[in-house]
Amino acid sequence: MKYGIHWFRRDLRVAGNRALAKQCHECEGRVLGVFCFDKKFLDRDDFSINRFQFFLEAIVALKKELQTIGSDLLVLDIGPQHGFKELFKKLKAADISLPHQVSWNRDYEPFAVERDQGAEDLMKSYGVASFHERDHLLVEPHELEKDGGGGYQVFSPFARKWNQLVMDEEFNSRVEYYKKGLRYLDQLAAGKADKIFKLTWDKLWEGESGPEDVLNRYVESNSRKVSVTIPRSGSLAALEQLRSFRDRMDDYGEKRDIPSIQGTSRLSMYMKNGSITTPMVMAELGLEPFGKKETGSDMFLNELIWREFYYHILARHPRVENEPFLKQYKDLEWSNSKTWFDAWKEGKTGFPIVDAGMRELKQTGWMHNRVRMIVASFLTKDLLIDWRWGEQYFMETLLDGDLAPNNGGWQWAASTGCDPQPYFRIFNPWLQGKKFDPDGKYIKRYVGELEDLPAKKLHSPINDHKIYPKPIVDHKKQREIALDVYKRAR
Numbered sequence: 224m225k226y227g228i229h230w231f232r233r234d235l236r237v238a239g240n241r242a243l244a245k246q247c248h249e250c251e252g253r254v255l256g257v258f259c260f261d262k263k264f265l266d267r268d269d270f271s272i273n274r275f276q277f278f279l280e281a282i283v284a285l286k287k288e289l290q291t292i293g294s295d296l297l298v299l300d301i302g303p304q305h306g307f308k309e310l311f312k313k314l315k316a317a318d319i320s321l322p323h324q325v326s327w328n329r330d331y332e333p334f335a336v337e338r339d340q341g342a343e344d345l346m347k348s349y350g351v352a353s354f355h356e357r358d359h360l361l362v363e364p365h366e367l368e369k370d371g372g373g374g375y376q377v378f379s380p381f382a383r384k385w386n387q388l389v390m391d392e393e394f395n396s397r398v399e400y401y402k403k404g405l406r407y408l409d410q411l412a413a414g415k416a417d418k419i420f421k422l423t424w425d426k427l428w429e430g431e432s433g434p435e436d437v438l439n440r441y442v443e444s445n446s447r448k449v450s451v452t453i454p455r456s457g458s459l460a461a462l463e464q465l466r467s468f469r470d471r472m473d474d475y476g477e478k479r480d481i482p483s484i485q486g487t488s489r490l491s492m493y494m495k496n497g498s499i500t501t502p503m504v505m506a507e508l509g510l511e512p513f514g515k516k517e518t519g520s521d522m523f524l525n526e527l528i529w530r531e532f533y534y535h536i537l538a539r540h541p542r543v544e545n546e547p548f549l550k551q552y553k554d555l556e557w558s559n560s561k562t563w564f565d566a567w568k569e570g571k572t573g574f575p576i577v578d579a580g581m582r583e584l585k586q587t588g589w590m591h592n593r594v595r596m597i598v599a600s601f602l603t604k605d606l607l608i609d610w611r612w613g614e615q616y617f618m619e620t621l622l623d624g625d626l627a628p629n630n631g632g633w634q635w636a637a638s639t640g641c642d643p644q645p646y647f648r649i650f651n652p653w654l655q656g657k658k659f660d661p662d663g664k665y666i667k668r669y670v671g672e673l674e675d676l677p678a679k680k681l682h683s684p685i686n687d688h689k690i691y692p693k694p695i696v697d698h699k700k701q702r703e704i705a706l707d708v709y710k711r712a713r
């Protein structure tokens with residue numbers, strides 16, 4: 224019997240899943256899903272229990288969805304190399320044929336690129352065909368180059384070229400493709416999705432025992448350690464989130480920098496898991512390339528292009544995972560005070576807007592983009608702490624923690640990255656607070672001990688509070704020191 228396996232990774236959805244759809248067509252609906260928990264990934268220093276829970280719940284939703292439409296997902300407690308070997312061994316022992324082909328969707332992180340090359344070699348060694356498809360990026364790194372070749376290192380010309388490409392029929396049809404996926408999701412939500420698949424793992428094993436499915440075990444043990452409220456996960460939740468943003472999109476330009484309100488889409492954590500993707504978002508919202516950044520939708524699309532930009536940078540320059548994009552900052556003289564770092568993590572720096580952001584992160588697993596920029600600038604420029612410390616802490620705590628945009632955001636703030644904030648532009652945390660949280664609503668939501676203070680007192684040093692700490696540094700002095708340190712490194 225000809226059947227296929229789709230190996231899910233960060234493409235946790237059925238709607239608009241190109242590799243899965245291709246398999247479904249070629250194997251006439253006989254396609255099964257596999258997910259492998261890779262110990263190498265789970266043992267990373269920046270592993271986050273909270274983000275993992277959100278991820279696990281997306282897998283639970285996916286498994287349920289696959290069962291509803293006639294397939295199933297097998298979740299293995301072992302990396303793909305050993306996982307597939309084990310699976311193939313058991314299939315052979317049960318005298319069941321190996322799959323006709325195994326598919327997956329492309330990933331661009333250095334770890335993933337190496338893993339996927341290994342998987343391709345493994346499939347070859349078993350005589351099993353394999354293929355992969357484009358997934359969460361609309362334009363892949365190899366598709367967008369400067370006229371003379373090579374990738375862009377500045378965002379504006381990158382974005383121009385990206386827009387130009389997306390006007391092209393071929394790229395535009397990619398967005399169109401996802402409309403079908405969105406219609407399918409509507410049917411699924413209404414309980415009317417067709418049984419598009421025709422094979423389950425139980426049916427394949429025909430009474431023989433296959434490998435143990437560990438999903439429930441993982442969910443149970445991880446959920447006991449979670450420290451924030453986990454939002455609803457999965458494609459249907461992502462679509463709901465997207466649609467709730469549609470009505471607010473016109474105001475995006477005006478409201479996206481105000482952390483006390485929901486002015487942004489809050490889609491990032493769904494995009495991280497592939498519950499929804501950039502082209503799906505564009506298809507649903509009807510986003511058009513080459514807007515003049517005047518409307519909310521133009522500005523929103525611009526942010527999605529930033530996301531693609533950082534993926535292209537990571538794919539073309541994998542070294543940025545561990546070192547500054549701008550090599551002159553390789554030996555920058557960081558102070559790296561552990562005491563200051565702890566105060567920053569705990570939200571006890573004495574700078575209310577910074578502390579509110581860090582407490583929002585700890586309490587909810589999320590932080591507003593404007594505040595991410597403020598706390599990152601504060602850590603790297605005011606405290607002169609290595610951006611990699613901040614980057615890792617964000618990965619340990621963010622529900623949307625994602626290597627490419629996180630690394631890009633940190634290196635932007637630290638002025639070490641590709642097209643970063645110039646080193647001499649140092650955010651003044653007092654002015655930032657005053658500008659973006661003038662009435663202190665956001666600050667007071669997370670820094671409860673400042674609740675009774677009048678708003679105007681929140682944007683200058685508070686030296687006489689019983690509980691709230693005095694500022695741990697003097698911004699003006701630290702600014703001068705930072706300028707000096709950066710100048711010396713240049």
Ligand SMILES: Cc1cc2nc3c(=O)[nH]c(=O)nc-3n(C[C@H](O)[C@H](O)[C@H](O)COP(=O)(O)OP(=O)(O)OC[C@H]3O[C@@H](n4cnc5c(N)ncnc54)[C@H](O)[C@@H]3O)c2cc1C
Nearest residue numbers: 487488489490491526530592595599624625628629632633
């Ligand atoms: C220091 C720092 C660390 C960051 N770490 C991450 C991270 O780990 N994961 C992550 O997804 N984003 C990260 N960002 C980018 C940005 O803060 C988040 O994507 C955004 O806050 C998510 O909220 P949203 O979905 O409501 O965004 P919206 O404003 O609604 O934007 C829509 C989408 O565009 C993308 N996007 C928005 N802003 C950026 C940006 N500056 N760079 C790249 N993509 C962007 C995201 O996918 C986002 O979901 C970081 C930014 C900074 C400054």
